[in-house]
Amino acid sequence: SAVISQKPSRDICQRGTSLTIQCQVDSQVTMMFWYRQQPGQSLTLIATANQGSEATYESGFVIDKFPISRPNLTFSTLTVSNMSPEDSSIYLCSVEVVSSDTQYFGPGTRLTVL
């Protein structure tokens, strides 16, 4: 398995501002992903964070709104830009350990936009 940490654990932000969420894993992993979980809903994949190259975004998510970085095999960031109340969600980082298909999730970042 893998131990995953996220910062911040929660935040309350004003509309129009941006927040960067960090994800750190304790071992080198092949894949890192970012998910959004809206209140009371399931998980939706935002993008796959690729090391050293641009992230791969899912339909409905764009780089200008959710820029992602992955400078190395154990760290990634997700920025939620120009926030609106509709962006209030839990943002989750997950990792796949060495081509095992198995994904482990971080504790999540609970974002409230006022």
Next chain:
Amino acid sequence: GENVEQHPSTLSVQEGDSAVIKCTYSDSASNYFPWYKQELGKGPQLIIDIRSNVGEKKDQRIAVTLNKTAKHFSLHITETQPEDSAVYFCAGLTGGGNKLTFGTGTQLKVEL
């Protein structure tokens, strides 16, 4: 793309009873099916998974069954305890890819 449906959305059982949650998937190429448990305020925790070359897998009080022909898989929890109360998500991984598609979740409540 893959579509995963999950039933029921809520499930209430008495402590000691069994609980069963069912999921169906659409993509016959899907070959990996994990189950996650999410407690309030926490991230999803992997509790069991099954691959398409296996029909059943068991881990203590938890078991998962897979019917590839019918494209459905189920989570079985026996001898339920109050600490089993949580939201459970099924998911499917499409063959050749790394993208998990999640079901809509089941809120399980184990009552004393």
